[in-house]
Amino acid sequence: MATKLELDPALQAVVERARELARERGELLDRPWTPPADPLPEAAREALRDWVDSGDYDRAVAEIVADDPDMQAQS
Amino acid sequence: MALVVDDHLLLDLLTEDVRGWLAEAVSEAAVYTTASWYYRVANASEHGSGQGSLSGRIAAVAEPARTALRARIARLPDEIGLVGPLTLVPVMARLDTQRRLNYLSAEALALALLTDATAAVRTDSPPLRNACDALQVEYRVVDAP
Numbered sequence: 424m425a426t427k428l429e430l431d432p433a434l435q436a437v438v439e440r441a442r443e444l445a446r447e448r449g450e451l452l453d454r455p456w457t458p459p460a461d462p463l464p465e466a467a468r469e470a471l472r473d474w475v476d477s478g479d480y481d482r483a484v485a486e487i488v489a490d491d492p493d494m495q496a497q498s
Numbered sequence: 499m500a501l502v503v504d505d506h507l508l509l510d511l512l513t514e515d516v517r518g519w520l521a522e523a524v525s526e527a528a529v530y531t532t533a534s535w536y537y538r539v540a541n542a543s544e545h546g547s548g549q550g551s552l553s554g555r556i557a558a559v560a561e562p563a564r565t566a567l568r569a570r571i572a573r574l575p576d577e578i579g580l581v582g583p584l585t586l587v588p589v590m591a592r593l594d595t596q597r598r599l600n601y602l603s604a605e606a607l608a609l610a611l612l613t614d615a616t617a618a619v620r621t622d623s624p625p626l627r628n629a630c631d632a633l634q635v636e637y638r639v640v641d642a643p
Contacts, residue, residue, distance in 0.1 A: 434633075457577055459514070459570075461566075
């Protein structure tokens with residue numbers, strides 16, 4: 424089994440502190456993903472899927488990124 | 499085990515269209531996304547040009563599916579974790595990567611570190627991939643279903 428290398432101790436300390444805060448704030452999930460309890464109606468799923476498959480979602484994201492490079496998937 | 503998913507994989511989960519590697523992975527993993535990736539989905543749904551916006555398509559969907567679709571974007575299901583900036587920003591600020599990461603990449607890497615997760619993306623980002631590699635965070639590009 425592969426062993427993870429140690430993080431830089433200063434970064435490790437910040438991560439540990441953040442993990443502790445996330446736990447206190449209830450931000451950590453304790454279970455695997457399951458489909459949402461309230462499934463989408465088929466017509467809604469189709470509209471969402473078609474939005475993505477048509478490329479319209481990527482075009483809309485390109486508009487967002489053009490104004491805000493911090494929202495870009497860096498290349 | 500945990501996964502941090504990008505906006506495209508988030509959309510797969512929101513549409514419950516989960517197959518292949520992603521289906522196997524999520525059956526064993528808590529799933530998180532970042533505020534930036536969620537913002538891309540939510541903002542694109544409202545502000546894409548003309549028919550490019552999801553809101554334009556939503557208008558053509560009959561009730562009650564229309565309301566369900568609006569609600570799905572407006573509020574992420576509880577099954578998808580989101581960690582806020584109060585928690586994540588100190589980790590993002592501490593990252594010291596070979597190439598400076600933008601907000602979106604830094605947030606993804608910090609979240610993957612915090613949740614000890616695999617960063618799973620559909621759109622490969624070499625700077626994020628390299629930063630994950632340097633910090634021993636598993637990084638995976640997931641093909642479209």
